[in-house]
Amino acid sequence: MYFSDPKRSTAEDCWNVIDGELEGEIESKTVGRKLREYAFNHSIVLDCAWDIRAKTDHRIHLDFTDIEMTSENCQHNMIQIYDGNTSGRRLKNQECSQSRKLVVKSETNRLLVRFFLWPAIANSTFKARFTTYRNAINGKIYNSKV
Numbered sequence: 001m002y003f004s005d006p007k008r009s010t011a012e013d014c015w016n017v018i019d020g021e022l023e024g025e026i027e028s029k030t031v032g033r034k035l036r037e038y039a040f041n042h043s044i045v046l047d048c049a050w051d052i053r054a055k056t057d058h059r060i061h062l063d064f065t066d067i068e069m070t071s072e073n074c075q076h077n078m079i080q081i082y083d084g085n086t087s088g089r090r091l092k093n094q095e096c097s098q099s100r101k102l103v104v105k106s107e108t109n110r111l112l113v114r115f116f117l118w119p120a121i122a123n124s125t126f127k128a129r130f131t132t133y134r135n136a137i138n139g140k141i142y143n144s145k146v
Contacts, residue, residue: 014048018130026050027127028115039117046117054109054132062111064102066127067095077124082112 014031018024031048039046054060062081069077074096082089083106092111093104104111117124 016050019053023131028125048115050113052111058132060106060111062104062130064128069124076118080114084108
């Protein structure tokens, strides 16, 4: 069985931790077909998360290259982006519909992206690229690749 709660999945059911990577990509398609089918068959809302953790002195630049939401309101499918560690997160952005280009820059070394997917409206997807960079030193921002 995939879920502990018969009405809704928890973030633990599809929690993705990305720790210390300089750059990468996250996308909703990493939520497996079997998990989506199980949610659809049991009318369970998927609640998935990507926890992006940069080095302590770094920040995260998250660039959504594709967002397709089949729901026009936040009662069904949505993306929420939080800044900070798990105990002190702040909601930075919430996206519920087709979006223009969306860019989020963290104020801490951590971003949490939550994706809620109502199985009856399961065509919603997203794709985003992230890069990390060093925090400003003397007013200058240094890329982590330097």
